[in-house]
Amino acid sequence: MISMFYTVVALACIAFCIGIEADVNVAEKPQEEINKSEQLFRKLFKQRRAEQLDAVKGLVALSSYEKQYKMVNVILDKVFSVIQNSRVLLESSGYAAGISSFPRDETVLDALANILENTALFADIMLHLPDISQKVLAANYEWQVLFQWSISFANQTQLLDKQTVKLLHLANMELNATERDPDYENPYRKKEEKYQFQHEQKISSKKRKKVKKRGPRLSVGEL
Ligand SMILES: *[C@@H]1O[C@H](CO)[C@@H](O)[C@H](O)[C@H]1NC(C)=O
């Protein structure tokens, strides 16, 4: 009889405890999951950035101005349409940068990732190839307008690492979308100019050598 009583009390106790635990789970688990999802989002963004930087380095190392110009045009065209489409999706979902909490919906998250990644890529290209980018943008005014929007939007999401926030600030000054700091200097411009300068020197000394060796005959391949 006594043991039966204790069994009933024990069962009630267990049920009660499980009930409490279930309540705690309902209250905390979603936030925990959202936090995990945000951490993963930030981690993936970093990985993508590393890949993008490699791609940009490859672009800077291209030996011909024409090739660089063509590539920048193709990439910015693609970046523009990705950002534009993702913006439509995000806005229709009601997501507001800096106000909405981290999105749970996968489609919204994809759109957000697309905007952040492509905006950072645009900033890289703007800063590493400023003269070409400026020419390409001058011919596509609506790209410039959208990139300015996406820089400001990405900055407001609070989802970027410090390095990327700094990068966007530099790109904004390079674009003249915001007043340049008095001591503003594009940290990548020098490299590009130095590279072009060295490259031009190399070509002209190569040409000189060839001219000396076998007269003014240059094959199509050498040009
Ligand atoms: C989730 O992250 C926020 C902000 O970083 C933090 O204040 C909160 O305690 C976290 N919640 C859980 C359940 O991890």
Ligand SMILES: *[C@@H]1O[C@H](CO)[C@@H](O)[C@H](O)[C@H]1NC(C)=O
């Ligand atoms: C990003 O946001 C900060 C804080 O609101 C602001 O000071 C900064 O100018 C913004 N940067 C860009 C590139 O919009």
Ligand SMILES: *[C@@H]1O[C@H](CO)[C@@H](O)[C@H](O)[C@H]1NC(C)=O
């Ligand atoms: C921004 O302004 C500077 C200084 O006036 C100018 O040299 C540069 O070409 C401008 N850049 C763009 C992208 O308009």
